[in-house]
Amino acid sequence: MRHALAQHIGVLRRMFAAPLAGFLNILVIGIALSLPAGMYVLLQNAQGQVAQLSGTPQISLFMSMDAKADDVDRLRKKLDQYPGIERVEFVDRAQALEQLKQSTGLGDVVGGLNQNPLPEAFIVYPKPDEAKALEALRGELAKLPKVELAQLDSAWAYKLEALLKFGRMVVLILASLLSLALIAITFNTIRLQILTQRDEIEVAKLIGATNGFIRRPFLYFGAMQGLLGGIMAYFIITLSLMLLNHQLDALSQLYASQFVLNSLSLGDSLTLLLFSMYLGWLGAWLSVARHLSQIEPH
């Protein structure tokens, strides 16, 4: 056990033997990882905003102006029996006008009208699992008697959702490419290390070291470098978000709203670190598998 520890300390000593080169490697890995991870953070934030704004999707049903009270009752009964609808909210036209007066500051304009221009309306809340069939539902509702217009309120949210999906794909592609880059960086670092430690490897083989014993410090080094690169990426992202939030602060004051970019969650941070560590290990493993067999004592 303590030999293993000594071996590990040896690896760290070797890392610090060339601090600048080691640091540059870690910096490159950190930057490579921070690009997709940073984009992911921005997407997560955008998605949070979308969810907040759109809430559950709803359909507004505007009745024709000539609809009477019993037309309203009939429609309400129909809607209540509809299978895809969770609940329905009736908006009285007088009540709607009052709201309009108060909320938009158009009181004077509205007061100047000699009749209420607003129709009777229902707000329909579909069941959550009907979300995909919303457009179909809207079409059906539009055909009900005395319905003038059926409008899907959150259509824009779905468009944005599609855009976010596109963004996620970009992140995925970027992450895959830069992961390959990380593996390549580690592969090369380990290759150089194996070359400089040729003598040690040869002697170790001659006095009975198994391949596992020889491989272990290199794998450990690769994983360690990956982990430190991941930590570097974490700090790059955190620092960038701090700077961005500082700017957003001024912006949200102008819009009189509160808008803050959240950093990586604990789970995402851990995933980032473990993933970068794994990639480092993998790069080292590939390199060792490729180069170690070439060193045979003679």
Next chain:
Amino acid sequence: MIRFNQVHKRYPGGYHALKNVSFQIAKGEMTFLTGHSGAGKSTLLKLIAAIERPNLGSVLVNNQNVGALKERALPYLRRNLGIIFQDHKLLFDRNAFDNVLLPLQICGFDYRESHKRVRAALDKVGLLKREKSNPVALSGGEQQRLCIARAIVNRPSILLADEPTGNLDAEYAQEIMAIFKSFHQVGVTLLISTHDTSVLQDTKVRILALRQGELQ
């Protein structure tokens, strides 16, 4: 303990290093392998440690055909052998103590026990006071003795030495021969190659003489 049956070794390029070599070394025997340089002494030792493999014939160590061993089994064969290399093969990135510690680390020895053993091995070759020195700072004779300490720290049953007195003056060479004799006395099987027969004059030991790849 060690047995060669009609062993041939030809290197790529056509150099015929060993021709039809057969012999047997019993457990606890101390044997010298003599011959001019190029006679095949190093090749013979390498065949025992499976650093090279025979083209024909078989090499048996402890009744194991080492020429046919799988790559994975080699480390365990070599842990039973102590090998003293002509060029020492010491590591200059660590001190004398850590050089001798390496075989025990490889075998996964207990930390405390391994430190005791390293000190005992260094004491045996008279280098206990130099344990903190880098091998670079040691003289040729001291480097040779350090290499011996590394070979014996694992307490192998077989010790192979390739020209251990090669570049040493007579006084150092005698010292090293004395160390080998003490191993012989505790039952270690030794095979020592040398081109310098003068160190053998006062010893009655078995000699295997190689000439151009053939046993005389």
